Amino acid sequence: xxxxxxxxxxxxxxxxxxxxxxxxxxxxxxxxxxxxxxxxxxxxxxxxxxxxxxxxxxxxxxxxxxxxxxxxxxxxxxxxxxxxxxxxxxxxxxxxxxxxxxxxxxxxxxxxxxxxxxxxxxxxxxxxxxxxxxxxxxxxxxxxxxxxxxxxxxxxxxxxxxxxxxxxxxxxxxxxxxxxxxxxxxxxxxxxxxxxxxxxxxxxxxxxxxxxxxxxxxxxxxxxxxxxxxxxxxxxxxxxxxxxxxxxxxxxxxxxxxxxxxxx
Amino acid sequence: xxxxxxxxxxxxxxxxxxxxxxxxxxxxxxxxxxxxxxxxxxxxxxxxxxxxxxxxxxxxxxxxxxxxxxxxxxxxxxxxxxxxxxxxxxxxxxxxxxxxxxxxxxxxxxxxxxxxxxxxxxxxxxxxxxxxxxxxxxxxxxxxxxxxxxxxxxxxxxxxxxxxxxxxxxxxxxxxxxxxxxxxxxxxxxxxxxxxxxxxxxxxxxxxxxxxxxxxxxxxxxxxxxxxxxxxxxxxxxxxxxxxxxxxxxxxxxxxxxxxxxxxxxxxxxxxxxxxxxxxxxxxxxxxxxxxxxxxxxxxxxxxxxxxxxxxxxxxxxxxxxxxxxxxxxxxxxxxxxxxxxxxxxxxxxxx
Amino acid sequence: xxxxxxxxxxxxxxxxxxxxxxxxxxxxxxxxxxxxxxxxxxxxxxxxxxxxxxxxxxxxxxxxxxxxxxxxxxxxxxxxxxxxxxxxxxxxxxxxxxxxxxxxxxxxxxxxxxxxxxxxxxxxxxxxxxxxxxxxxxxxxxxxxxxxxxxxxxxxxxxxxxxxxxxxxxxxxxxxxxxxxxxxxxxxxxxxxxxxxxxxxxxxxxxxxxxxxxxxxxxxxxxxxxxxxxxxxxxxxxxxxxxxxxxxxxxxxxx
Numbered sequence: 001x002x003x004x005x006x007x008x009x010x011x012x013x014x015x016x017x018x019x020x021x022x023x024x025x026x027x028x029x030x031x032x033x034x035x036x037x038x039x040x041x042x043x044x045x046x047x048x049x050x051x052x053x054x055x056x057x058x059x060x061x062x063x064x065x066x067x068x069x070x071x072x073x074x075x076x077x078x079x080x081x082x083x084x085x086x087x088x089x090x091x092x093x094x095x096x097x098x099x100x101x102x103x104x105x106x107x108x109x110x111x112x113x114x115x116x117x118x119x120x121x122x123x124x125x126x127x128x129x130x131x132x133x134x135x136x137x138x139x140x141x142x143x144x145x146x147x148x149x150x151x152x153x154x155x156x157x158x159x160x161x162x163x164x165x166x167x168x169x170x171x172x173x174x175x176x177x178x179x180x181x182x183x184x185x186x187x188x189x190x191x192x193x194x195x196x197x198x199x200x201x202x203x204x205x206x207x208x209x210x211x212x213x214x215x216x217x218x219x220x221x222x223x224x225x226x227x228x229x230x231x232x233x234x235x236x237x238x239x240x241x242x243x244x245x246x247x248x249x250x251x252x253x254x255x256x257x258x259x260x261x262x263x264x
Numbered sequence: 265x266x267x268x269x270x271x272x273x274x275x276x277x278x279x280x281x282x283x284x285x286x287x288x289x290x291x292x293x294x295x296x297x298x299x300x301x302x303x304x305x306x307x308x309x310x311x312x313x314x315x316x317x318x319x320x321x322x323x324x325x326x327x328x329x330x331x332x333x334x335x336x337x338x339x340x341x342x343x344x345x346x347x348x349x350x351x352x353x354x355x356x357x358x359x360x361x362x363x364x365x366x367x368x369x370x371x372x373x374x375x376x377x378x379x380x381x382x383x384x385x386x387x388x389x390x391x392x393x394x395x396x397x398x399x400x401x402x403x404x405x406x407x408x409x410x411x412x413x414x415x416x417x418x419x420x421x422x423x424x425x426x427x428x429x430x431x432x433x434x435x436x437x438x439x440x441x442x443x444x445x446x447x448x449x450x451x452x453x454x455x456x457x458x459x460x461x462x463x464x465x466x467x468x469x470x471x472x473x474x475x476x477x478x479x480x481x482x483x484x485x486x487x488x489x490x491x492x493x494x495x496x497x498x499x500x501x502x503x504x505x506x507x508x509x510x511x512x513x514x515x516x517x518x519x520x521x522x523x524x525x526x527x528x529x530x531x532x533x534x535x536x537x538x539x540x541x542x543x544x545x546x547x548x549x550x551x552x553x554x555x556x557x558x559x560x561x562x563x564x565x566x567x568x569x570x571x572x573x574x575x576x577x578x579x580x581x582x583x584x585x586x587x588x589x590x591x592x593x594x595x596x597x598x599x600x601x602x603x604x605x606x607x608x609x610x611x612x613x614x615x616x
Numbered sequence: 617x618x619x620x621x622x623x624x625x626x627x628x629x630x631x632x633x634x635x636x637x638x639x640x641x642x643x644x645x646x647x648x649x650x651x652x653x654x655x656x657x658x659x660x661x662x663x664x665x666x667x668x669x670x671x672x673x674x675x676x677x678x679x680x681x682x683x684x685x686x687x688x689x690x691x692x693x694x695x696x697x698x699x700x701x702x703x704x705x706x707x708x709x710x711x712x713x714x715x716x717x718x719x720x721x722x723x724x725x726x727x728x729x730x731x732x733x734x735x736x737x738x739x740x741x742x743x744x745x746x747x748x749x750x751x752x753x754x755x756x757x758x759x760x761x762x763x764x765x766x767x768x769x770x771x772x773x774x775x776x777x778x779x780x781x782x783x784x785x786x787x788x789x790x791x792x793x794x795x796x797x798x799x800x801x802x803x804x805x806x807x808x809x810x811x812x813x814x815x816x817x818x819x820x821x822x823x824x825x826x827x828x829x830x831x832x833x834x835x836x837x838x839x840x841x842x843x844x845x846x847x848x849x850x851x852x853x854x855x856x857x858x859x860x861x862x863x864x865x866x867x868x869x870x871x
Contacts, residue, residue: 008481075816093645111794111796115780115794115795116795116796117794117795117796132751132779132796133751133753133779133780133796133797138762161779164351164353165353167310167340167347168347168349168353168355169341169366169370169419170339170340170341171308171340171341171345171346171347171415171424172341172346172366172367172370172414172415172418173341173342173346173367173370173371173418173420174341174366174367174370175341175370176339176341178341178370179341182366182369182370183355186355186357187355187356187357189357208822210734211783211787212790214780215753215779215780215782215791215796216779216780216781216783216787217779217780217781218781220779221780222781227605229783230758230759230781230783231758232683232687233681233682233683233756233758233783234758235758236687262607
């Protein structure tokens with residue numbers, strides 16, 4: 001919907017200085033990256049087998065972890081937004097902890113949970129499931145860091161949508177499952193989509209937890225950020241070129257979401 | 265289908281007991297904060313009373329006797345009570361047709377069957393041409409019609425209406441009221457309103473609530489004619505003259521002829537109707553005034569009643585508010601014959 | 617209202633700058649030494665001795681991966697001395713004309729097998745590493761320890777298929793100490809430094825030369841004299857004793 005040009009109250013002039021500085025802090029490094037990009041070899045660098053494997057793995061794992069985040073995060077957000085129980089505030093704070101936790105700490109925690117000597121590792125080993133050094137471990141690490149983004153975003157959407165429509169739906173004879181499926185979720189779909197995009201972007205950029213927990217092997221666990229980290233050792237140009245690819249994917253994802261948000 | 269409701273909700277200082285007979289529409293009248301909406305919420309299962317029972321058609325929906333071993337609280341979706349609020353609350357992601365089809369779908373009907381039913385209900389409220397509009401493309405009155413169709417399509421055993429016209433422009437209320445009159449007939453309905461006209465036109469009985477207690481109840485006509493509670497007395501101050509429509513005017517059984525602005529569908533000769541106007545709109549004369557297009561009703565004063573700075577002149581069921589000065593000038597007293605004059609455009613006439 | 621805020625912004629910016637450029641704070645002279653992470657222990661000892669011998673001089677040690685260190689020097693980091701974990705990486709500094717003279721080999725290091733305490737997988741030799749189902753972790757071929765691992769395996773005619781190729785020895789060691797990996801190839805000095813957390817198993821050298829650690833003063837250093845002194849101390853008896861204590865081998869003429 002087009003809104004008429006609004007007359008603003010105006011912001012204090014001096015505000016532009018720190019605002020500009022802030023923008024510079026974010027944008028200047030991106031400009032520097034562009035300037036350092038080896039355009040002549042760019043295509044060769046980003047299409048090498050290792051690069052393609054890393055990008056492919058990153059996209060696959062980020063997609064998988066986004067799906068897991070939606071499947072687990074949606075119920076979490078609904079429970080947090082629509083129910084009331086003792087300790088709920090504490091639970092919410094704990095669940096959102098990965099937002100502020102250094103990813104390497106997350107990796108260590110995951111190691112002690114799903115690792116061979118971890119809390120669940122034994123059980124998994126008995127069941128014949130090896131999590132360590134597998135692509136599953138990469139997805140687990142990504143889910144760990146990305147899930148809170150989806151939950152926060154969706155819970156906010158649920159709270160601002162309110163329960164008005166759900167009450168009406170129940171009074172029309174809709175069972176709770178029907179209400180969730182046909183009223184609640186469609187209403188918060190924009191919030192769910194933007195939460196999923198955030199989770200995808202966060203998964204794509206996941207590095208610390210993956211490195212600590214999943215290891216690094218081409219095509220199995222070495223995602224694009226890990227590949228960039230490794231390449232820097234021998235081939236700075238390749239690292240820069242791949243960094244640019246990651247930036248481009250991130251920009252694309254964010255841009256598409258904004259576009260989708262505006263079309264709505 | 266009968267509703268028996270008894271509820272004590274101390275948190276909102278409500279303690280109410282009432283019944284709605286099968287096929288009966290009961291208007292719940294009362295000032296703001298009297299507890300009307302709380303009663304509806306208890307019926308709908310959205311508020312659990314500290315003590316009380318809700319029985320619909322012999323089925324116990326709520327049983328919350330204090331200290332009872334077995335408390336019953338049927339969840340809202342399983343009570344067969346549909347709620348229509350001030351705000352239409354149409355699901356914004358569904359068009360009007362699918363909004364109306366929501367109830368049948370929830371009851372297990374297939375998409376096609378549910379849509380067929382929805383189309384019928386939209387037609388019943390005169391909104392069939394709105395089927396494919398999104399809620400944001402509907403005006404307030406249109407949305408409320410669709411919401412009504414949606415509530416009806418759920419085929420509730422009890423329809424709960426919470427001031428369904430309070431949020432609408434006055435211009436569209438008469439039309440919606442007509443629709444309600446048509447579809448509420450023979451249904452079991454509990455209607456919350458603060459508009460006495462709703463009670464007159466839609467309800468068989470009224471229950472007056474004040475400060476969370478039932479202060480008065482009875483057949484609509486009885487309560488309005490002989491109000492015992494303050495609130496009923498205040499709202500009953502409206503002049504209501506029932507009669508039959510003939511030659512562009514309402515004729516009452518005791519010989520009054522009243523012209524007014526007809527609301528709703530066109531009235532035909534012989535239609536039962538009611539004329540409504542405020543005491544403030546009535547002037548008092550000793551002889552019939554000439555000239556202006558007024559209704560002139562020749563009556564005998566039965567009572568004078570001071571009301572603030574005004575004096576209310578009663579003549580049988582009719583009332584007029586005049587200044588004390590006019591009372592003195594005209595030498596008004598019970599037994600005196602006067603002419604009550606009211607302009608035709610101050611009178612609203614409804615078919616009943 | 618405006619003046620204090622601007623002042624605050626400037627102060628914050630200045631603070632950031634000071635922290636970032638690593639300027640020479642304090643009264644005395646500073647010698648900045650960039651060294652490969654595996655050299656941490658012996659270099660701290662050498663630095664202590666150096667400070668004792670040079671009144672008023674403080675040694676700042678910056679420990680990181682060799683490649684990162686070279687990249688930092690190339691980008692203008694104020695290093696006086698650079699010590700790397702292999703000669704290939706050092707060659708990049710030489711190629712960039714940032715070495716003041718020829719790098720001097722001062723220590724060597726051999727690969728060892730690191731296994732979790734108790735050696736649950738029962739690994740004894742390089743050949744055991746090719747066993748299917750064994751969780752082996754190596755350094756990636758792109759980093760010095762990985763290149764060394766590849767040379768060793770090649771010489772022994774063993775094909776290794778690791779479950780993970782890490783970017784640093786530390787990461788390989790972490791996977792072994794946590795028990796995720798059954799075995800890892802790391803330097804003998806790393807096994808020694810890890811103490812009881814891992815068991816080391818010495819390997820036959822298969823005719824492969826050990827990794828050589830070179831050191832060189834950085835061209836354009838603020839303190840060229842002190843830098844030369846530091847290199848001398850490192851290659852002299854004090855430095856060599858500290859390195860030997862940490863498990864390093866003498867350089868003995870490099871490759």
